[in-house]
Amino acid sequence: xxxxxxxxxxxLDGWVAVKRDAFDESESHKLRFIVExxxxxxxxxVTCHNRTLQRRGDASGSCAGLFSGAQxxxxxxxxxxxxxxxxxxxxxxxxxxxPTLWELLFSSAPRCDxxxxxxxxxxxxxAAVDACGRKIVLxxxxxxxxxxxxxxxxxxxxxxxxxxxxxxxxxxxxxxALLQTxxxxxxxxxxxxxxxxxxxxxxELVSVATKFYQNLLQPFRDMREIATxxxxxxxxxLQYEELGPKRVSELEAEMNEWSQRGEKAVxxxxxxxxxxxxxxxxxxxxxxKQMEQDQKRFGHASWxxxxxxxxxxxxxxxxxxxxYMRAKEMCIKRKRVEIREKMHGVAAGxxxxxxxxxxxxxxxxxxxxxxxxCRFEILRNEExxxxxxIKSTQRQIRELQEQxxxxxxxxxxxxxxxVQVDISPxxxxxxxxxxxxxxxxxxxxxxxAYLRNQRELCVQAHExxxxxxxxxxxxxxxxxxxxxxxxxx
Numbered sequence: 001x002x003x004x005x006x007x008x009x010x011x012l013d014g015w016v017a018v019k020r021d022a023f024d025e026s027e028s029h030k031l032r033f034i035v036e037x038x039x040x041x042x043x044x045x046v047t048c049h050n051r052t053l054q055r056r057g058d059a060s061g062s063c064a065g066l067f068s069g070a071q072x073x074x075x076x077x078x079x080x081x082x083x084x085x086x087x088x089x090x091x092x093x094x095x096x097x098x099p100t101l102w103e104l105l106f107s108s109a110p111r112c113d114x115x116x117x118x119x120x121x122x123x124x125x126x127a128a129v130d131a132c133g134r135k136i137v138l139x140x141x142x143x144x145x146x147x148x149x150x151x152x153x154x155x156x157x158x159x160x161x162x163x164x165x166x167x168x169x170x171x172x173x174x175x176x177a178l179l180q181t182x183x184x185x186x187x188x189x190x191x192x193x194x195x196x197x198x199x200x201x202x203x204e205l206v207s208v209a210t211k212f213y214q215n216l217l218q219p220f221r222d223m224r225e226i227a228t229x230x231x232x233x234x235x236x237x238l239q240y241e242e243l244g245p246k247r248v249s250e251l252e253a254e255m256n257e258w259s260q261r262g263e264k265a266v267x268x269x270x271x272x273x274x275x276x277x278x279x280x281x282x283x284x285x286x287x288x289k290q291m292e293q294d295q296k297r298f299g300h301a302s303w304x305x306x307x308x309x310x311x312x313x314x315x316x317x318x319x320x321x322x323x324y325m326r327a328k329e330m331c332i333k334r335k336r337v338e339i340r341e342k343m344h345g346v347a348a349g350x351x352x353x354x355x356x357x358x359x360x361x362x363x364x365x366x367x368x369x370x371x372x373x374c375r376f377e378i379l380r381n382e383e384x385x386x387x388x389x390i391k392s393t394q395r396q397i398r399e400l401q402e403q404x405x406x407x408x409x410x411x412x413x414x415x416x417x418x419v420q421v422d423i424s425p426x427x428x429x430x431x432x433x434x435x436x437x438x439x440x441x442x443x444x445x446x447x448x449a450y451l452r453n454q455r456e457l458c459v460q461a462h463e464x465x466x467x468x469x470x471x472x473x474x475x476x477x478x479x480x481x482x483x484x485x486x487x488x489x
Contacts, residue, residue, distance in 0.1 A: 288314060
């Protein structure tokens, strides 16, 4: 093994991935094997008739071949590797070895009777089909083309993605199983051990999910970089080279094509990123909710042992949900832009165009409401993170204030009035930081109020649009009914 090979033990070069259902059969086929001894070739003639295909008129329903005893023994060994019970069923073919040249020239003894061996081979092949399946037996006996072999294989990239997806599913199931053990767990000490197992399982889930989604993202990242590179080269060419109108038009069309490819890659990256944070936030949501249920079973003093983990999970959940909502916000904005482009692309003047525009307007309003809800969730999680920092800062200030300070003894109580209590720089810094956090929280409250007003206006416009559609539909129905009455004899 070379140094390069030893450095890349995980390389998939030269490997193939076999499909899970490579040997599954969607329908049963009735096969009929006929085996006879060919004295001239001193080999067994094996013929297989697929009665199912023959009844359909398929000419590929039959296949045949000549096999020596050694070749059939090799087939038997191969099939026995698939199903062990086939080993004792294979007949003894040692008497049917190929004769040597001297035996052919000088031996006048008749060949041994092969009829019994042929019938045994027929029964064996029938049993092999029942045990191993049609595909394995026919591929072991008869030649297989490259196209037939390709049916057994699958794309290595798809195989790798499916393996990672299965690993994610396994980790999620393990985390779910741990969460389900909480109600039956007695004692907080035992529950704390389960919490440690949950944290380890969640870290494993994040690790596996990160590898999986990074693997999904890589092709789109490459496409984004390639599109950017080609667009840059085309812009340089258009800027610095003297080109004719036809060439300029071709380069501009090519640049537009690369721009579209880059945009599609960016959109896919946004969708995949949102899916990743959705999975991690859902896992954390289940863990936080289960801790809230566990808290009801214990007193305040005893639950203090689990409080740090609970606060840590809440902060982590807020961060993951914030990332998810920001990624989702980009996806919703993109959806809104697509609806707007469809509205601009509708041809004006026709009655169908009016109905299409109305439908697109409804979709636009629904998307806008979804965007407002997403932004509300973003503000909620931002405020939750700020509250966590505010509580932490207040706790640090309280600890500083509770520190004991010793002064020199005073004989006269009036001297205590002249004692100046100096405020430490740390205390001043924490007070200033607390004011900044409170200011940010106030800004979030203002943004929430503004967003609430915008959402109410959007809801009113949406409801008005729906009412107008219903009114127009009712007017059309009444007009159609009146027209039918007037046309009646």
